Amino acid sequence: MAGSKSVVLAALFANGAIAVLKFLAFLVTGSPAMLSEVYHSVSDTGNQVFLLIGIRYGAREATRSHPFGYGKAQFFYSFLVSVMLFGIAGWESASHGYEALTGHGRVLGRQAELLGYEFPGVWASYAVLLGAIGFETYAFAKAYKEMQRQIERHGWSGFREAFRRTSDTTTLTALTEDTVALLGLGLALVGIFLTEQTGNHVYDAAAALLIGLLLMGFAAALAWENKRLLLGESLPAADENDLRRVVEERPEVESIAGFRTVYFGPNEVLVTADVAFDPALDTEEIDDAITSLEDALREANPAISKVYVEPETER
Known part of the structure; x- marks a missing residue:
């Protein structure tokens, strides 16, 4: 329990700081990929709050109405996180990227070319994305270490087996979020760089779309893993x-x-x-x-x- 809480607190600190930095960079550049990353970080920050609520609620003592305690609260709140990750961060990012690639996106792209992709705008994005990678790496390292501890404790073959068999959905959710965050930051960095080099906003918009699809895919997998525990799964x-x-x-x-x-x-x-x-x-x-x-x-x-x-x- 203590390990899960420290993992969530590390992710909360990282995502809160990153969300503010990404929004400031979006105001400077108008980048669709950067806006997708804002949605992502805001959603992740809210998700950590839900996970902390789940940890606190799940630690309550058993009562007459809940004779086996409130441990399943963590499964419920982790499921809510997967829904938020899919519906807010994923859907909004994918929708924004799609719009940027089609009709409305061309206007945003021309505005970005005029205002954002010349110094200092684009460098604001680079600085924020690189800083965000640093914050997310810190949070990822905490979650990775805790999951590795559980793998060694249970004798699992690796992270793939741990994903399917762990009942610690809080650590699993934090690790999944941190992994997706690092992949999303990489996509945003590549998209913005290619747009700066070519002057074609399609790369930036495509990065936003891919970030959204990535979030939705991981969120669906996370929801599936939480569902099995909410429904009362037995030991393997x-x-x-x-x-x-x-x-x-x-x-x-x-x-x-x-x-x-x-x-x-x-x-x-x-x-x-x-x-x-x-x-x-x-x-x-x-x-x-x-x-x-x-x-x-x-x-x-x-x-x-x-x-x-x-x-x-x-x-």
């Missing part, structure tokens, strides 16, 4: 099978009648097991066996927060 099959083996290998266990797992918060897993114990055990021995089994499951997977073992009668 391999992890669940490992836990089943922990139960089956206990000498007092005859068989497993039912076994279920579900995420109810980042790195918080609920396990329920219907277990048939050795008929020779008395009630006190079964109670001891259940306690020992719960401890063994938690030791096998530290993400397990709650375990419910229900004794079953062997038929």
Whole structure:
């Protein structure tokens, strides 16, 4: 939790500063790509606020109405972030780039040629974009380090597997945003440079369109990953099978009648097991066996927060 919060705070600081700088550069240059980057950074700044709300809300203690706590709040707010990234930053950037490439964009392009792409206008864009790359690299490094820590902890093969299997949607969202931000800044830099060199505003406008499409694509993937957790996804099959083996290998266990797992918060897993114990055990021995089994499951997977073992009668 502390790692996720530090990642989000780093991204909030970076995106807030970048948004102001990008807007000032847009006022000087009139660049469509720069305006797309303004939309992007404003959206990202708002997104970090949502993620912080999710972290704070998700840390609340369990209540009667929410007996398993509020951990899923982080899944919900991360899903909201993906919607904002798609609907505000992505759609607005793509729409603005498309308009700049077609009718209205030609007027904006001529205005930019007259006012923006001569010194000092274009250099304002370069300075802001390079500064933004520095800020985003700082935020990206924080998110990358936290995700790498989780990969090593869980023994995942790399970031691709982590993207599909992590339940820490806050860190996943921050890392995705930072990655897209760096790619978008690169596109904006190339588009503005080519427009300056050729005098053709199409490159700048095309960069704005590509930035929007990039944002929408990543936002859709992020929404899909959050959806699986909001709907109550279980542990991956391999992890669940490992836990089943922990139960089956206990000498007092005859068989497993039912076994279920579900995420109810980042790195918080609920396990329920219907277990048939050795008929020779008395009630006190079964109670001891259940306690020992719960401890063994938690030791096998530290993400397990709650375990419910229900004794079953062997038929």
